[in-house]
Amino acid sequence: MLATLVLSFPDPKSFRKQRIYQVITDRFAGGDDCNNKREYCNGNLKSMAGKLAYIKNLGYTAIWISPTVQQAEGPQMQFTGFWPSDFYKTNPKQGSDQDLKDLVAEAHKLGLLVISDVNYNNVGQCKDGKVSCIxxxxxxxxxxxxxxITDSQNSTQLEKCRVDGSPDLDQDHPYVLQELLDWTAWYQNEFNFDGFRIGFLKNVGHKFWKALRQVSPWFTIGSVTxxxxAELKNYTNQELYTTFNEPLFSAVYETIGWQNKSMHLLSEAFEEAALTFGDNVKDLGIYLDNHDTDRFLSSCDKDSMKFLNGVALQHTWIGIPVLYYGTEQKMHGFSGFANENTEKxxxxxxxxxxxxxxxxxxxxNEMRDKVKIDQINQKELLVTDDFYSYARGNQVLVALTNQGYYKKQQIHHIVPNSPFESNTRICDILSNECLNVNEDESVDIYLTNGQARVYVRESLM
Incomplete structure (x- = not known):
């Protein structure tokens, strides 16, 4: 079987120290004017390879690229890559097989890992409405x-009916099962990927995910919207290696995002994740947005301080930060029909x-390296309706608020039991402002106009 040909891949546990940058190939480099965001803009693999230094300099250690396989030519928006026709060919609109191999090789040369997005649930629609082009x-x-699918809570419908009208693969069919497993091993070997991101988890049965794990022991991270x-735990029990931290995403959206709900929601997410996953909470992906969501800057109404709080949390919370391309350049589109969240x-x-x-x-990202943040645990320090503070080991103290810039408020809290010794000089890496830890090891924290603070020892500045 092809599944026995797997060569080498990083230890999945080593991804705890990685930072992942998500790229939509068609929108990242080398394309055209892109006036219609529902169609191809002709970004390509070769141009992406020329921009890898940009990603590395930003501090990311891995890239997650959109699906690479050839797409059906039906009515859907093909540029995101989730409507395959030929699993064994690279999408010619984005480059050749060699372009993809060159991209991975160049990334590895720069010390970047490469995660490919894969879809096991469905294929694309053909122009004749059949499967003639598959x-x-x-x-x-x-x-x-x-x-x-008319009921998103009905597991039978999710697994056996169509997403957006696309033909739904029957993974219980012996040929389909074996072909998907064989393709998985071939795909990883052919292009030397370091891991997979997998979507549509609820749309495929657990039996298949367990079979897939037997031939894909590398890093696999899944999206379960x-x-x-408890549901996430089910998908990491002999199935995928890990998943994204979906309840945390919801809590951030509801607190720091536009809803301004109590910061106790963050506390609840932290506690439940720790109880459910134990040490494996360090493997969960931490994201603010992606190709399926509104961009975070839009979800917080373009409030620069709310955005700062979200990004500070994303890069200091226990887990693996996953940044959606363009966040660092203030991209702010909404999701939906017009695809405003997939800007060029x-x-x-x-x-x-x-x-x-x-x-x-x-x-x-530089701070994460200096303190070896993947190796240290997280501890809650203080939570109120508008304030949340936590520590990472004895190295980092984070203070966040949901108030935003426009309320023009100053929040003051004395945070007890800081991770620092009394009289230690600590500095906020976001503002470069410094202060001394109190005698009782508490810290006086002021957040002005929605600020976020990430304190480390002055020696690390």
Whole structure:
């Protein structure tokens, strides 16, 4: 079997120290004017390879690229890559097989890992409404019956009906199962990927995910939208290696985002994740947005301080930070029909390494390296409706608020039991302001106009 040909890949546990930058290939480098965001803008793999230093300089150690396989030519928006036709060919609109191999090789040369997005749930629609253009799975027998998902809580519908009308693969069919498993091993070997991001988890049964894990022992991270921690745990029990921290995403959106709910929601997410996952909480992906969501800057109504709080949390919370491309350049589009959340990167100053957010995020990533943050635990220090503070080991103290810039408020709290010794000089890496820890090891923290603080010892500045 092809599944026995797997060569080498990083230890999945080593991803705890990684920082992942998500790229939509069609929108990242080398494309055209892109007036219609629902169509291809012709970003390509070769141009992306030329921009890897930009990602590395920002402080990321891995890139997550959108699906690479050839797409069906039906009515959907193909540029995101989730409607395959031939699993064994690279999408020619984005480059050749060799372009993809060159991209991975160049990334590895720079010390960057490469995670590819893969889809096991469905194929694309053909122009004739059949499966005539689907090379890898050309027979009707390979698919579930044609039905639509009308109840997102109905597991049978999720697993056996169609997402956006796309033919739904029947993973219980012996040929489909074996072909997907064989392709998985071939794909990893052929292009030397370091891991996979996998979507549509709820749309495929647990039996398949367990079979997949047997042939893909590398780093796999899955998206399970609106899932509880208990549901996420089910998908990491002999199935995927890890998932994204979905309840935390929701809590950040509801607190620091536009809803301004109590910061106790963050506390609840932290406690439940720790109880559910134990030490494996360090493997969960921490994201603010992606191709399926509104960009965070839009979800917090373009409030620069709310944005700062979200990004500070993303890079200091226990887990693996995953940044959506363009966040560092203030991209702020909404999701939905117009795909405003998939802006093009190219244009004047698009890769500006001196921009405000680029410099700030780079500082956060440098701090993660200096304190070896992947090796230290997280401890809650103080929570109120508008304030949340936590520590990472004895190295970092974080203070956040949901108040934003426009309320023009100053919040003051004496945070007890800081991770620092009395009289230690500590500095906020975001503002470069410093103070001394109190005799009782508490810290007087002032947040003005929605500030966030990330304190480290002055010696680390």
């Amino acid at each position: 090379t890898t799975f050309p027979l009707n027998a390979y698919y579930h019956a044609n039905c639509n 609106n899932a509880s921690y 990167m190219w244009g004047p100053n698009s890769y500006n390494q001196s921009s405000e957010y680029y410099v700030m995020i780079k500082k956060l």
